[in-house]
Ligand SMILES: [Ca+2]
């Protein structure tokens with residue numbers, strides 16, 4: 386195991402061990418609700434808004450669609466805030482409200498079927514494109530291609546390079562982890578024998594010393610393991626992570642779509658596939674996301690969502706792997722058609738081969754005045770230079786109006802305030818919101834920390850829903866305008882540019898608004914504009 390391998394592993398373990406025991410968190414466990422002046426954290430000042438601006442005021446329920454991996458609708462802290470389709474009678478096998486979806490009581494899953502099977506994993510879009518074009522351009526005579534095909538062929542060459550690199554990287558990383566596992570075993574045995582110990586643990590490793598190179602190496606290694614609290618479970622998780630990628634994400638032979646949905650995902654051939662089981666399997670991501678927007682406030686359980694008078698419509702369209710454009714398009718349409726005023730989209734990808742389907746759905750939702758809120762993505766990229774889909778920019782020109790792209794910020798007002806993973810963009814990221822180590826609901830009535838723009842987006846959706854619920858006469862465009870103009874301005878604060886080690890940039894350069902979404906300011910502005 387080389388040093389690079391170890392650093393890489395450490396990063397992986399940090400990424401994988403996101404769920405933290407609630408007792409360890411104390412007062413910081415819903416910092417996203419808190420306020421800079423009162424609590425010294427960069428939250429959205431929701432608690433302050435409820436206490437100072439909203440007492441005794443009336444509000445109107447806002448429906449927020451959570452397009453995600455599925456959400457645990459039985460979770461104690463979500464249950465009473467889950468949307469119910471009033472026009473649908475449960476379990477009678479009839480589409481009572483004639484919206485095209487049978488027994489869609491709490492939303493819809495575009496990743497399930499009537500037999501109760503679910504797509505939980507998928508390949509990446511890169512894998513799918515590689516597979517498609519490999520077939521098309523096998524033994525191709527480049528000279529004979531039309532101009533259009535030549536362009537596609539050039540794209541394919543890039544895709545091929547990217548794909549092959551991913552496969553190689555993944556194999557290497559898996560080998561690194563396996564090497565780690567092997568040396569972990571070997572070093573423990575060596576030290577046990579050398580020092581006549583029954584076990585090697587974080588305590589007894591401290592005092593071990595040796596001049597022998599091999600023994601010294603083993604001691605250093607075990608000290609590293611102890612210091613970074615790497616457990617067997619962490620290692621198993623890392624092993625699973627990379628084996629899973631080889632087995633599913635980058636495996637060109639893996640295709641659950643065929644047997645479970647059986648459609649052609651590249652065209653709109655049948656709108657009404659799917660199932661009404663909106664939890665599916667592996668709904669942990671969508672459960673965390675849902676809680677940030679709408680976990681029940683002040684009920685003595687878990688944590689507080691940002692919005693109080695909210696109903697969450699659950700739309701399942703995002704597997705572990707890349708979501709399909711067709712599912713995303715249908716999910717947006719389902720949400721817009723069934724009364725969602727806000728759509729949260731905590732997903733994204735680098736390739737969007739059927740973008741025209743998504744564009745049409747976004748245009749439709751935009752025309753209905755639905756506010757779409759999308760996670761900026763976690764690749765620490767400048768979105769003014771790189772794409773992250775879906776985006777509000779239409780292929781045929783123009784841009785969705787009612788759309789917010791959200792970057793992730795961290796707890797302290799200091800140089801680390803822009804989360805190191807967050808995408809950013811002076812033109813193409815609108816706003817930042819808390820998304821680094823935020824606490825919310827996970828499966829089995831539990832709670833945990835998670836990080837990502839996936840978390841920032843539903844915090845922003847929560848603020849939007851909160852403002853809209855007290856000022857229901859505003860349009861989506863006005864709500865967006867209010868949120869953008871009322872950010873906690875942090876333009877001049879110098880922060881570390883996401884993805885760099887030391888390079889500093891003004892926080893104001895990372896987004897259009899230059900600040901962090903703020904419920905208190907937004908409600909005050911809404912009151913002025915009323
Ligand atoms: Ca229905």
Ligand SMILES: [Ca+2]
Pocket residue numbers: 473474475476477478479480481487488489
């Ligand atoms: Ca029914």
Ligand SMILES: [Ca+2]
Pocket residue numbers: 462680681682683684685686687688689690
């Ligand atoms: Ca709660």
